Amino acid sequence: MEIEVRAVEQGPYSMEFATEEVLAGPHVLKEVRRAEQDGFDAVVLDCMVDPVLRAARETVSIPVMAPGQSGLAVASVLGKRISVIGMRNGRQHLEEHIRAYGYADAVVSMHAVDVPPAELIESKPHCLPTIEFEIRRAIENHRAEVILLGCTAMSGYINHLRTSISVPIVEPMACAINMAVAMVTMGLSHSKLCYESLPKRGSAPGSIEII
The missing domain is CATH 3.40.50.1860 (Rossmann fold)
Incomplete structure (x- = not known):
């Protein structure tokens, strides 16, 4: 590979x-x-x-x-109560995806780590305690059985978290x-009956080329 x-x-x-x-x-x-x-x-x-x-x-x-769709799919087979540890910015956007993918009943809580993605990558010693605190809060307060990391910038924390947390930690990427x-x-790919290719169209002056 x-x-x-x-x-x-x-x-x-x-x-x-x-x-x-x-x-x-x-x-x-x-x-x-x-x-x-x-x-x-x-x-x-x-x-x-x-x-x-x-x-x-x-x-x-x-x-x-x-990552969002894949991470939710994997988390859903590891337990019935999923908590997402994500970012404060754009939380509503992620919640909309969770509903659209059909996992609204499985996600029992969402917890925000109030730092930008760049800081997650550059300041691990500073951010790790905050992430760990929110995970423990999800387990204790919401009976989370599986934790899904809600930002791919958190991937660098996975090894430490899996040694310190007792429930499965799912890294979406x-x-x-x-x-x-x-x-x-x-030998599979997405269905073209569901994700149909755009038909050939004529172009108008000033239009944006998409194919």
Whole structure:
């Protein structure tokens, strides 16, 4: 298995709000199309809010996986009561995805770590106690059986958390990557009856090229 990480060349600094998803969307879709053209077998979007996931699946035929949907799917088979430890910014956006994916009844609580994603990556000793505190609060106050990390910037904390916390800690990016590998191994991709490709259209002056 070979994994290549590609950065989106343009777009917002972070991806926490619906506005940022819209601004990033054309650039994400451009990289998704390029990945298929370059012969990659699957694409994984690196953000817990699953930016433009439906559009990406409409755009290409190879599997496109995302951390939010994948992480929730894995967490749901590990226990019946899931708590999400995420970011304060964009919390409503993530909650909308949880409802849309059908996991609203399984997620018993959401807890906010009030630091920006960049600080999660750069200041681990400072952020770790806050994350651990919210996890323990989820277990004690909400009887959480599974913890789902609600930001892919938290992936660097997983090894420590799994040694100090007694319930399963689900890291969503790992879920998305392994699901993508599984789809390729089984020869599966998303249904084009569900994620139908756009029909060929004429273009009007000044219109945006999307295919």
